[in-house]
Structure formats: structure tokens, C-alpha cells
Amino acid sequence: MSFPATKILCLGIGITLLLGCTEKQPETENVIRPVRFQEVTHQTSNPDLTFTGIVKADIETDFSFKVTGTLVSLNVTLGKRIKKGDLIAALDDSDAKLKYDKQLLALQKSETQKDTAQSNLTRTKGLYENNTVPLSEYESAKEKYSNANASFETEKRAVDLIKRELGYYKLYSPVDGVVLLSDLSINENIQPGQVISVIQSGNTLVVEVGIPEQYVSRTKINQSATINFSSIPNKVFKGNVTEVAYTANTDTSTYPVTVEIINPVNTMRPGMPANVALNFSSGIKLDSVLIPTHSVSKDSSGDFVLLLMVSNDGFGIVRKQPVTVGDISNKGYEITSGLNIGDKVITAGISSLVDGMKVRLLK
Template sequence: MLSVLLMVSLVSGCGKSSEDGQRPQLVRTQQVGQQALNAEGTYTGTVRGRYETNVSFQVGGRIINRNVQVGDHVNSGDILMSIDPRDVVQQSNQGDAQVAAAKAQLDLAQSNLSRYQQLYAQEAVPAMVLDQYQTAYDSALAQYNQAVAGAATGHNALGYTALVSSASGVISSVSAEVGQVVGAGQTVLTLVQTNELEVEINIPENHLNDVELGKSVQISFWALKGVSVNGTVREISPMAESVSRTYKVRISVPNPPKGMQLGMTASVKCQESSGTNNDGMVLPLSAIYQIDDNPQVWVVDKGSDTVSLKNITFEKIGNNSVRVMGLNVGDIVVTAGVHKLRQGQKVRLAEGNEDD
């Protein structure tokens, strides 16, 4: 009876071992996703106006009126600010007075010249004396013309006391207030023309080759879900910023989507999507299966859950990781236990696998 029980126990044990041996190998994997494909070719940017003008007065003075706020839409010809014109009026009056004085000196010089021209014709004075009066007249005429030009400048300055918008757009910033004394040329506000919007991104110096003038890129907007438009690289800064070491790149948007506004966050994809991961993906060193000089990885077939080797190239980027090139979007790569697998072997995917 005891021998029978032992035989039954042995048979049962053998059956269990046979069942465990047929169970698929448990593996840890990582999937190549579309995000990994274009991760290095996508940059965050901001919607800007192509023409952003720092507006200033052409004459200095104290601001007495400010007619706009940040975010206001203005039209060409609108008065944005004005300064106290009293000093400018006095300068204009001073110019007119200088013209009158110069005109009196010119009239006197002309009268003297006419008189001495008659005396010279009668041979009453020598030519040297006539030349002196001719020179005096020419000098008076030049001073008169100078005074007239100065007066014209003063009259023009009267029109500069009102800051007039040169184009339609949006006020993006205001840097001066009523009562503040500003100088000629000092920026008091910024006007952004909204008739032509574009996207500005910053490219690290080691990825500058991702963009080139005239290149077509794809633009999406965080606030406009599902909206994607094409853009064209219009301008690349010739010099990197000293702090960030990035290059400013301006991208024109020929057909802006509805709802696109200044300041929106945009995502610019500078590399075309394709089925091959040309940028590569980072894998742990444990994922590399190499025989001789041929690096490979095990790829899991989604339909049959079997593994097969795929040739790749790689560049070492760390002590425990490599960047792998040659994989396709959607490939499921085994990242651990690769030396225990064989061609066509059925596997089970471990929970918590990483998806790129």
C-alpha cells in the first residue's frame, strides 16, 4: 500500500514539473511609442506677433494722459498717450522769434548791399568794400534759413506731444504712467500687430540642426485640443543667448487656426513622423543581446507573444543605458533576461512594463 502511494506521489510531482516547464517565460519589456520617436524634435514655444513695436515719444515731457490699458485693441491713428505741450509750445515760439530776428538782419544786409552796389557802379567805393557787404548778406541769408528750419522743427514737435498708433494691434505692455517725466525715445508701451502671428521657440545649441530656414514644421496648441497646423521656419537667430545658450527661432503660420491668440503655448514638431525611430530610444544595457559584433534586441510579436531577434545600432550614453536606433514605433522590446530566450519562444509580459 505504501509503495502505491509513493508511485502516485511521484507521478503527480512529475506532472506538475512538466506543466511548469510549458509555462511561457515571464519577461520585462519596454514599448517604442510615437512620443519617443519625436521626443528630441519637439519644442515648446509661444505665440508672438511678427511685428512688436516699442513705442516712444519723439519729444520729452510729463505724461498727462494715458488712454490705453494692457490688452486693449487699438487702430491706426488712435491717440495712446499725450504729454504736457507747454514747453514744446514755448520752444516753437522761440523758433518763430529767431526767424523774425534773422529776417530783420537779412533785410538790413540786403539794403546795405544794394546801396554799395550803386556806389560801386559810380566808382565811389572799391571792390573790396562791396565784397564785404556781399559776404554780410550771404551770412544773414544763411542764418535766416537756419532759423526757418529750426522753427519748422519746433512746429513739428507740437504734433509729437500726442503719441499716435502707427498700426492696428494690441497693447502688450505699458511702462509709463500719468505724471511720469519721460525722455525722447524712452519706451512707454509695446504694440503688437495682430494681423500676422507666429510662434517663437528656443533651440538648444546642440540641436540647432533640427531647424533650417524654410523648413516645414507641425504646430499644435495646448489650449486648442486636437488642432494642428503647418508652419515654416522664417528666422533663426545668428547668436545664442548668453544665459540660456539657446537660439531663438521664429516660425510663420500661414493659416492660423481659429482661436489662436497672443501668448498661447505651442508645441512645434521639427522632425517628420515616420514608422522608424530615427532618433532612437534609451534602453538599459540588459536589453542588448550581442553575438560577435552584431547588437540585437528581442522583440515580442503582439499577436503570438513570441520573441524574435532584431538588428539594431546603438551609441553608449551612460554606464547602464544605451540609445538604440533601428526600431519601429510599437515595437515591444525585452529589457531583462535576454540571454535566457530563444528564437520563437513564447513569453509572458510582466506587469508594470514601461511604455515610451
């Protein structure tokens, strides 16, 4: 085969391969993404902010021992009702009793020495007044009695102190109440100040919630609230703010706020979770525009939403719209500028959208 013929053959094969590869490439399809939207309307009711909290008794007392010892008696269990004067718990006081007995013997010995010194002083005084003994002997008798009496008073105070300490080995309830906490075991070693039990007393129940920094300044004493429980369905209870903390909880970075339940029922128990709704109507007006919080995005230019411009063919075009965000409620962000009534704000499928994209409407 001549060189020109070989060249022509190779060129033909290359063109054939190129055409074959071109025919196998699939055509790229334009994907029209689906979106959901919400029409902008006026806020028609005062927005409430809802916070989750825990029911507590208005009076809760922690009980602990003042001394170290081994737990030998525990007479309370979770939920048990107790009366004033009931024994809560006791520590082993055998060593303390032995110490008390020894100190009592020392007191008795000291008392005997004091009585002997007093008798000697009385006798010596009479002899001195009759000029039978010298003044030095009388002064010596007075000094011995003074020392013996001082020693007696010291031993007496020691007995009183140990006797009082013996009382620290038993805990008695000073009030009627219900046990909220008691999870210790017999023979457990107890340290001073360690909580043995928590007793609820009083008839008032409260809910303690954590309020974020931006709302705590607007939370006021006697502010009304509504409370509901998942365990008590279809019922709403009235509440009243009774305490607003001045310092934040370091664990949650929120401010503890106490809300009293005005109309409690017997099925409520300390420890139950509750939802407390507080009204901050002074921050968001009735005619405000509210949209879901997840509909608002932010970039280097500021806050914005994606609007849907609906076309006649059932599709729509995405348009980026800058907005000014105001306050927040459980219904969403307040939009103070940038939106008009009737605007269609995209609420689902936002992450994959860009300005000018064609989209499909979901019902």
C-alpha cells in the same frame, strides 16, 4: 562565602545576562523591493521632439519717444485695436513750445535785419554806380547783407529743427494693429528709447521656441511642425519653420526658432503658450529601440540599464546591462546596442537596486 563559590556565582549571573540580551535582538529580514518594468519593442512611428514656445505676431513694432519728458497722454490699453494715424501717447511739450516761440522771434528779428541790409545794399549799389559813394562803402554794404543773410539762414534752420523736435512729443501709429504692451502711467518721466507700447500688425501668427544646440543644426527653413495649445484642446495645428537663429539666447542657451502657424483660428492670441513638435526622423529610424530616459544610468564604465530576469515564483533578479545610447526624442533614448526585443527594462525603483538583487514585480 569562599572565593571559589563567589567566582562561580558571578560567572552564572554573567551567562544569564548574556543569554537575556541575545534573546531580545530581533531577527534581520531580507526586504524584497518592488519594481516596474517595460518590455523592449521597436519604435513604430517617427519620433517628434516637443518644445514649448510663445505665440507672437509676425510683425511687432516697439514705440518709443526720441526725447525726455513727462507722459501727459496715453491713449492705448492692452488688447485695444488702433488705426493708422491714431495718437498713442504724448509728452508735455510746454518747454519745447516756449523754446520754439523764442526761436521764432529770433528768426523774425533776423529776417528784419536781412531785409534792412538788402535795402541798404540796393541803395548803396545805385549810389556807387552813379559815383556818389566810394567802392569801400559799397563793399561794406555787401558784407553786411551777406552776414545778415547767413544769420537769417541759421535762425531759419534752428526754427525748422525745433519745429521737427516738437513732433517728437507725440507718437502716432503708422499701421492698423492691436496693442500688445502698454503698462505706463500718466505723469511718469519717460526716457528716450523707453518702450511706450508694442503694436501687433499683420495677420500672421508665429510661435517662437528655443532649440537646444544638438538639434539646431537639423532644424531647417520650411521644416514642417505640429502645434497644439492647452487652451484649445483636441486640436492640432500645422506649422512651418520660417527662421532659425545663428546665435544662442544667452539666458536659455538655446537657439530661437520661429514657426509660422499655417491654419490659425480666432481664439489664438499673442502671448499664449504653445507646444511645437518638430520631426527629426533622420536621426531616429522607425525600427529603433526607445526606452524612457530615466531608465538609463551612468557610472565609470559608461551607460547601463537594469534588466529584470523573471523567475517562476513571481519574483525576479536584477541584472546590470551596458548599453550604447544614441539620439533622444520625447519618447526617450534611442538604444543602438545592448538590448534585444523582449528584454524587460526596469523603469521604477531603480535608485535602490544593485546587480543580482531579488525584486518583486509590480503590475
